[in-house]
Amino acid sequence: MQPPRYSLQTIASYPPTPAMQHAREIVLRYGSGSFCCRILQAGFEYWFSRKTCAVIGYKKRGRYLVCGGEPACSRKEYREVLFEFELWARRQGLEVIYFGVEKAEARPLHRYSSIVLGAEPIWEPSYWNACMEQSAGLRKQLRRATNKGIAIVEIAAGAATARDSMRRTLARWVASRAMPPLGFLADVRPPFVADEQQVILAGLQHGQMVAYITACPIPQVRGYLIDQIVRTPDAPNGTSELLIDAMMCRLHRLGTQFVSLGLVALSTNAPKAPMEASWLGMAQRLARRFGSQWYNFAGLEAFRSRLRPQRWEPLYMIFSRRLTGWEAAYGAASAFFDLPLWKMACNTITNRRIFKC
Numbered sequence: 001m002q003p004p005r006y007s008l009q010t011i012a013s014y015p016p017t018p019a020m021q022h023a024r025e026i027v028l029r030y031g032s033g034s035f036c037c038r039i040l041q042a043g044f045e046y047w048f049s050r051k052t053c054a055v056i057g058y059k060k061r062g063r064y065l066v067c068g069g070e071p072a073c074s075r076k077e078y079r080e081v082l083f084e085f086e087l088w089a090r091r092q093g094l095e096v097i098y099f100g101v102e103k104a105e106a107r108p109l110h111r112y113s114s115i116v117l118g119a120e121p122i123w124e125p126s127y128w129n130a131c132m133e134q135s136a137g138l139r140k141q142l143r144r145a146t147n148k149g150i151a152i153v154e155i156a157a158g159a160a161t162a163r164d165s166m167r168r169t170l171a172r173w174v175a176s177r178a179m180p181p182l183g184f185l186a187d188v189r190p191p192f193v194a195d196e197q198q199v200i201l202a203g204l205q206h207g208q209m210v211a212y213i214t215a216c217p218i219p220q221v222r223g224y225l226i227d228q229i230v231r232t233p234d235a236p237n238g239t240s241e242l243l244i245d246a247m248m249c250r251l252h253r254l255g256t257q258f259v260s261l262g263l264v265a266l267s268t269n270a271p272k273a274p275m276e277a278s279w280l281g282m283a284q285r286l287a288r289r290f291g292s293q294w295y296n297f298a299g300l301e302a303f304r305s306r307l308r309p310q311r312w313e314p315l316y317m318i319f320s321r322r323l324t325g326w327e328a329a330y331g332a333a334s335a336f337f338d339l340p341l342w343k344m345a346c347n348t349i350t351n352r353r354i355f356k357c
Helices: 018-030 075-091 125-134 136-147 160-175 239-253 279-290 297-306 325-334 341-350
Strands: 045-048 055-061 064-068 095-101 112-123 150-155 199-205 208-218 223-231 258-260 311-320
Touching: 018 045, 018 055, 064 325, 075 095, 095 325, 112 125, 112 325, 125 136, 125 239, 136 239, 150 208, 150 239, 160 199, 160 208, 160 223, 199 239, 208 239, 223 239, 239 258, 311 325
Parallel strands: 064 095, 223 258
Antiparallel strands: 045 055, 055 064, 095 311, 112 258, 112 311, 150 199, 199 208, 208 223
């Protein structure tokens, strides 16, 4: 079966709202989870604590509030913020799901259940040169891209010409994908981060942008998340590796302590939770095996593994024990789509809809 192809007609920028601007101030002060800056995008709603400086970004789907990662707040007030937020949600008859949480944060809170989503690869930028020395294949890919004329330049996030070039590159990349653009934490548009803290590198060939990479800060722990690696279908092999190499060197100069390449869903490097032996584990294995025509789980993990990460950190979905695993999985999945899941599945298979962003 030939995978469907989607075109992105418009890469529209979104004007920041006052709530988004307020959330950005808190995230850039207290953000500690890998997805902390990803909530600074269109489509998110925000809850602000009345007792302290804290924000949670979420999407409402039916009776579920699906939160993007952890609360951005002081570590000392973490529990109190969760209690306040969940009391506010319960008063409205809503159930809370936290997507993309490090288990260590929620482990003391025994009223939660959890599902392993996958794992994220982690590097210390100071270790990157050692990774290069250990991998002849990676060095070969870098030489291949360089010999094809790929030049890496840093671009200003707010530059109008840069945004236009990024839109065109992104449109060509999305048009080559088997899946339509997603929302929530997988939105293809860059988040609303302060220009001086977001790092964007572009790959140019003959003066034209054929790829770019973006990194957003994880301020509380002096880390960065490489949240987008976008390349056109005709970009030469090795372009992505060359961009990652340049980004690691750039972040090392900034004094970054660690870099994440984001969640690899259903990763085999994630620990097996107790539920892995049940229906959920079976569903995850089936999705990894038969969903590759739309999303190549194994290929993404293999690419990340070739870059020789120092470690893999598991990420979890945390939810109330009042919910079943089925309910939590359905609620979280629905946050990534604007359509009901059954309609989204039909459109993905039949390619009947042109998705806009």
